[in-house]
Amino acid sequence: MNKDMKLIIERWKNFVVKEQDEIQTVGQLKKIINIHRALEAGKETGKKAAEIAIERIPGLGDLFAVWKGAKDAKEIIGKLYSAKDNFKTSTALDNINVDDDVSKIVDDPIEVAFIKDLLQTLAEMDDTDPIPDVNVELQKYLYTKFNGNQVKKIMELFLFILISYGLTQILVYSDMPILKKLRPSKESYRGYGKVFHCPMCMGFHVGWFLLLLSPLTELFNYDLSFINMFLLGCLSSGTFFSFFMTFGDSGIHFSYNIQDLKLDASRSSEGE
Numbered sequence: 001m002n003k004d005m006k007l008i009i010e011r012w013k014n015f016v017v018k019e020q021d022e023i024q025t026v027g028q029l030k031k032i033i034n035i036h037r038a039l040e041a042g043k044e045t046g047k048k049a050a051e052i053a054i055e056r057i058p059g060l061g062d063l064f065a066v067w068k069g070a071k072d073a074k075e076i077i078g079k080l081y082s083a084k085d086n087f088k089t090s091t092a093l094d095n096i097n098v099d100d101d102v103s104k105i106v107d108d109p110i111e112v113a114f115i116k117d118l119l120q121t122l123a124e125m126d127d128t129d130p131i132p133d134v135n136v137e138l139q140k141y142l143y144t145k146f147n148g149n150q151v152k153k154i155m156e157l158f159l160f161i162l163i164s165y166g167l168t169q170i171l172v173y174s175d176m177p178i179l180k181k182l183r184p185s186k187e188s189y190r191g192y193g194k195v196f197h198c199p200m201c202m203g204f205h206v207g208w209f210l211l212l213l214s215p216l217t218e219l220f221n222y223d224l225s226f227i228n229m230f231l232l233g234c235l236s237s238g239t240f241f242s243f244f245m246t247f248g249d250s251g252i253h254f255s256y257n258i259q260d261l262k263l264d265a266s267r268s269s270e271g272e
Contacts, residue, residue: 023057023091027127032093033076036064040071059089077122078115081134092131099135106138114141156220163219164210164236165243168203172196199244200237207236 023032032053039050054061066083070076080096082103088094103111118137125132170179184193195201208229214222222228 023089023093024130025092025127026122026125026129026131029093029096029122029131030127032060032063033073036067036076037071037073039064040069057091059091059093062087063089063093073119074115077119081111081115081118095131095133097134098138102135102138106142110142113145114138117141156222160210160220160222160232161235161239164203164206165240167210168199168206168236168240171206172199172202199240203237203240204233207233210236 023029035049035053038045039047050064054064063080066087067076067079070079077096080093081098083097085097085100087097098111106114114137118132118134121132121137170176171183174180183196186194186197195205210220211222211224211229211232214220214224222232
């Protein structure tokens with residue numbers, strides 16, 4: 001064995017002696033991965049380092065068996081990620097193994113994208129940082145990429161609807177003296193003053209007006225376009241009509257057609 005080879009092996013010896021039974025950090029994970037990659041590459045240093053590491057670190061032999069055939073970090077992390085729950089190394093390396101039940105309900109393309117994101121996260125972490133728990137990281141990833149965006153969009157839509165309803169209600173029905181004075185009569189502006197007395201009409205104009213305010217507020221964010229102006233105008237108008245027909249000052253409206261009730265009563269008596 002030449003001098004350089006002895007130096008490399010000695011370094012691996014020092015590493016595994018220090019880390020015996022204590023694979024806890026990202027830096028240690030990276031070193032273990034490098035040992036395996038050197039082993040898969042057929043390098044003599046990799047074989048020697050692997051022998052020493054397996055001897056000193058419990059469970060590492062089984063881990064290398066799982067990693068067999070994996071030649072890059074993506075494949076290595078992927079194999080540990082998808083290992084069965086009964087596979088244990090009794091080190092923090094087990095944090096990379098996702099719960100089998102969780103894996104079953106997450107689509108494969110999403111898991112592939114997550115592993116890619118996880119590799120980037122590991123690369124950006126300090127060597128002294130603890131190995132992250134992939135079950136926790138996967139939940140964060142799913143929330144950020146999917147649930148978080150969906151919740152945000154729903155909240156934006158909810159706020160838009162409430163604001164459009166409130167503003168329309170104020171413009172059409174408010175008894176504030178200044179608004180009553182400013183509100184034109186139905187006959188003014190050649191009949192266009194009716195807009196200020198028609199909640200559905202005003203609701204439409206409130207919708208596109210709020211869209212113009214979108215860049216100026218953090219409450220909702222919609223792209224400025226004629227299509228969005230039209231659709232949000234319709235949404236605002238329809239929303240106000242629905243709320244107006246459902247709710248009143250005294251609560252929820254209940255209305256019925258007396259003729260329909262008489263007809264139902266007549267049919268019921270005939271059936272008897």
